[in-house]
Amino acid sequence: MHAHSSPRIGHGSAVTLEMVAARAGVGRQTVSNAINSPELLRPQTLERVRRAIDELGYRPHRAAQALKTRASRLIGYGIRSSSTGVPTPVLDQFLHSLSEAADRAGYRVVLFAVAPGDDGLTRYQQLLDEHGADGFVLSGTDRGDRRQAWLHERGVPFVAFGRTWSGKDVGDWVDVDGAAGTSAAVRHLAGLGHRRIGFLGWPKGSGVGDDRARGWQSAMRELGLSTRGRRMESPDDPERATEAAEKLLAGGATAVVAASDTLALGWYQALRRAGRTPGPEAAVIGFDDSPIAPLLFPSLSSLAQPLDAVGRVCMQLLLERLGDRGRPVEHVLLEPELVLRESA
Amino acid sequence: MHAHSSPRIGHGSAVTLEMVAARAGVGRQTVSNAINSPELLRPQTLERVRRAIDELGYRPHRAAQALKTRASRLIGYGIRSSSTGVPTPVLDQFLHSLSEAADRAGYRVVLFAVAPGDDGLTRYQQLLDEHGADGFVLSGTDRGDRRQAWLHERGVPFVAFGRTWSGKDVGDWVDVDGAAGTSAAVRHLAGLGHRRIGFLGWPKGSGVGDDRARGWQSAMRELGLSTRGRRMESPDDPERATEAAEKLLAGGATAVVAASDTLALGWYQALRRAGRTPGPEAAVIGFDDSPIAPLLFPSLSSLAQPLDAVGRVCMQLLLERLGDRGRPVEHVLLEPELVLRESA
DNA sequence: TTCTGTCATTGGAGCGTTCCAAGACATTAA
DNA sequence: TTAATGTCTTGGAACGCTCCAATGACAGAA
Numbered sequence: 001m002h003a004h005s006s007p008r009i010g011h012g013s014a015v016t017l018e019m020v021a022a023r024a025g026v027g028r029q030t031v032s033n034a035i036n037s038p039e040l041l042r043p044q045t046l047e048r049v050r051r052a053i054d055e056l057g058y059r060p061h062r063a064a065q066a067l068k069t070r071a072s073r074l075i076g077y078g079i080r081s082s083s084t085g086v087p088t089p090v091l092d093q094f095l096h097s098l099s100e101a102a103d104r105a106g107y108r109v110v111l112f113a114v115a116p117g118d119d120g121l122t123r124y125q126q127l128l129d130e131h132g133a134d135g136f137v138l139s140g141t142d143r144g145d146r147r148q149a150w151l152h153e154r155g156v157p158f159v160a161f162g163r164t165w166s167g168k169d170v171g172d173w174v175d176v177d178g179a180a181g182t183s184a185a186v187r188h189l190a191g192l193g194h195r196r197i198g199f200l201g202w203p204k205g206s207g208v209g210d211d212r213a214r215g216w217q218s219a220m221r222e223l224g225l226s227t228r229g230r231r232m233e234s235p236d237d238p239e240r241a242t243e244a245a246e247k248l249l250a251g252g253a254t255a256v257v258a259a260s261d262t263l264a265l266g267w268y269q270a271l272r273r274a275g276r277t278p279g280p281e282a283a284v285i286g287f288d289d290s291p292i293a294p295l296l297f298p299s300l301s302s303l304a305q306p307l308d309a310v311g312r313v314c315m316q317l318l319l320e321r322l323g324d325r326g327r328p329v330e331h332v333l334l335e336p337e338l339v340l341r342e343s344a
Numbered sequence: 345m346h347a348h349s350s351p352r353i354g355h356g357s358a359v360t361l362e363m364v365a366a367r368a369g370v371g372r373q374t375v376s377n378a379i380n381s382p383e384l385l386r387p388q389t390l391e392r393v394r395r396a397i398d399e400l401g402y403r404p405h406r407a408a409q410a411l412k413t414r415a416s417r418l419i420g421y422g423i424r425s426s427s428t429g430v431p432t433p434v435l436d437q438f439l440h441s442l443s444e445a446a447d448r449a450g451y452r453v454v455l456f457a458v459a460p461g462d463d464g465l466t467r468y469q470q471l472l473d474e475h476g477a478d479g480f481v482l483s484g485t486d487r488g489d490r491r492q493a494w495l496h497e498r499g500v501p502f503v504a505f506g507r508t509w510s511g512k513d514v515g516d517w518v519d520v521d522g523a524a525g526t527s528a529a530v531r532h533l534a535g536l537g538h539r540r541i542g543f544l545g546w547p548k549g550s551g552v553g554d555d556r557a558r559g560w561q562s563a564m565r566e567l568g569l570s571t572r573g574r575r576m577e578s579p580d581d582p583e584r585a586t587e588a589a590e591k592l593l594a595g596g597a598t599a600v601v602a603a604s605d606t607l608a609l610g611w612y613q614a615l616r617r618a619g620r621t622p623g624p625e626a627a628v629i630g631f632d633d634s635p636i637a638p639l640l641f642p643s644l645s646s647l648a649q650p651l652d653a654v655g656r657v658c659m660q661l662l663l664e665r666l667g668d669r670g671r672p673v674e675h676v677l678l679e680p681e682l683v684l685r686e687s688a
Numbered sequence: 689t690t691c692t693g694t695c696a697t698t699g700g701a702g703c704g705t706t707c708c709a710a711g712a713c714a715t716t717a718a
Numbered sequence: 719t720t721a722a723t724g725t726c727t728t729g730g731a732a733c734g735c736t737c738c739a740a741t742g743a744c745a746g747a748a
């Protein structure tokens with residue numbers, strides 16, 4: 001960027017290459033080169049052109065660039081409604097870091113709505129046909145998700161936030177290592193002296209949920225602790241979660257690792273019904289570190305997903321893929337962070 | 345849309361108007377008209393062209409359209425990080441309904457990251473210069489926000505989710521009537537028999553917060569109830585909120601309306617410290633109906649913002665503005681919905 | 689002086705669409 | 719039959735950019 005005292009002259013409305021060229025006293029293509037291949041210009045010319053660009057406040061017209069280069073510099077992100085209860089967690093933070101990383105590389109994220117039930121393949125098709133996106137970021141992938149295979153077949157660049165849980169493992173992905181997280185939680189609780197550590201998970205069959213259960217199980221095994229009767233299942237529903245937690249409590253568990261903060265709340269409620277309260281004697285660690293975790297009484301320890309990093313790495317992989325479609329597939333697993341509060 | 349049994353032939357990769365025209369045996373422009381001004385074609389020709397479009401899976405190249413028509417059919421949305429603690433609540437649902445409404449009109453939402461501290465005017469400037477968006481949706485507007493005036497001066501179409509709290513009221517906006525919400529909450533509590541109804545709000549000076557306080561105050565006045573010493577302030581912080589709630593409790597309040605669910609939790613905690621629990625004797629109604637509201641013990645009554653409607657109406661106003669820049673400014677206030685649960 | 693090679697710079701062409709003015713055709717009136 | 723009218727259809731031109739092949743400038747060699 002150029003520091004210069006005079007303000008921009010143009011209104012940013014209709015400055016074209018040609019106008020910049022005229023002002024700098026060079027040809028149209030020279031201005032284009034000054035932007036895209038500055039090494040081709042003589043330093044003196046480059047300087048002159050850059051000054052003209054600054055003075056006029058010139059920016060390339062993206063549609064014209066896109067038409068010529070056949071690249072929109074737009075990344076598609078299919079957004080589902082969260083009202084279905086499907087966890088689309090902390091979309092907020094993820095989208096922010098995604099956009100930020102995209103912006104830095106001259107790309108931008110474009111949203112398109114996908115109906116809750118549908119996998120939205122026709123929406124992806126549409127965007128591609130319109131040349132409305134060069135690649136995609138997927139999220140909320142789970143077993144039976146057809147999108148990866150579909151995009152792969154067509155040679156469309158994409159990255160998924162979330163592993164390919166079933167079928168062939170096609171395409172790049174970034175994910176949070178849920179198992180590592182729950183393992184760390186178990187080890188922390190064991191370090192506090194707990195031996196009868198339960199797991200409060202979702203019903204088997206979801207990729208994410210099973211992964212989190214696996215981490216608990218393997219850490220328990222490593223520590224030589226029994227897992228028999230220590231695993232209870234419940235959907236993300238307060239009442240059911242409480243019942244599941246009560247069973248764990250009845251089984252003698254003194255601590256619990258939960259697959260979600262909602263499930264962890266079941267433990268809170270189960271204890272309350274028993275006239276007790278979460279803490280050293282009845283510890284619990286949740287998952288996702290939702291905004292309420294610090295607000296609870298007592299505040300809830302939880303595994304925080306590094307969403308900033310996930311967004312950043314997603315975009316990085318996608319950009320690399322856009323640059324070289326033949327490169328080998330890449331997978332990145334990021335560790336969640338154990339945020340300790342009063343509940344453990 | 346056409347129902348037809350044969351699958352698409354094209355790969356959706358490079359079907360152009362010219363190709364469709366050749367297949368239909370018509371001129372290039374006729375195909376364009378079939379899409380943009382079908383009434384110009386003879387029904388028979390239209391049918392033939394439509395079939396060709398379907399068979400080839402043709403979709404107009406958005407960049408080419410944008411270049412010619414000077415409209416990108418993209419709506420910019422500057423996304424801030426939420427890590428600053430500034431409430432950008434339920435972004436998720438809002439963005440979804442926004443995208444959906446945009447999609448229906450052939451538009452799409454494009455994100456760009458804005459640094460937390462900055463108002464990001466240069467990012468808006470950039471998008472405009474690049475012809476990367478035809479208009480903007482703003483959110484998180486508050487006192488001293490320069491964006492509205494800036495966009496207005498330049499004649500850029502935009503809608504704000506959130507009133508213009510200071511300065512001249514330029515531009516369209518959609519907002520949730522916080523005052524109406526807190527008024528309704530007060531009336532509900534009064535209907536339950538409460539007379540000493542407190543308000544737990546944010547420190548004065550925020551547009552949104554003051555509005556919510558106003559609603560409580562006016563409803564109290566209408567009901568002939570005293571507000572003296574019944575209003576306490578706290579930022580969205582558990583400890584501070586609890587202290588504020590304790591003061592209300594000490595003042596004899598039997599019920600509370602809170603400016604946020606976080607503040608409502610302060611009431612929960614204050615009661616707990618006093619060995620009590622929220623309910624008929626010590627009611628509370630929060631604001632925003634965050635995902636945790638139903639998960640609390642007891643579950644929290646709260647005022648839900650109609651975010652689906654907000655997104656839909658925002659896009660509607662913006663599209664109308666895009667269609668006619670001279671039309672008078674429009675404002676829409678939507679009522680929040682009182683979601684009753686155990687706490688009230 | 690002329691030739692060759694290198695480097696910096698340039699204008700034509702074209703990406704796929706829509707605007708526009710004009711063409712083709714059928715129908716009716718003179 | 720010709721002219722006038724209206725309806726439907728058409729190809730050229732242009733939007734702003736980048737690719738490409740070609741041009742000009744200039745230094746060194748013949």
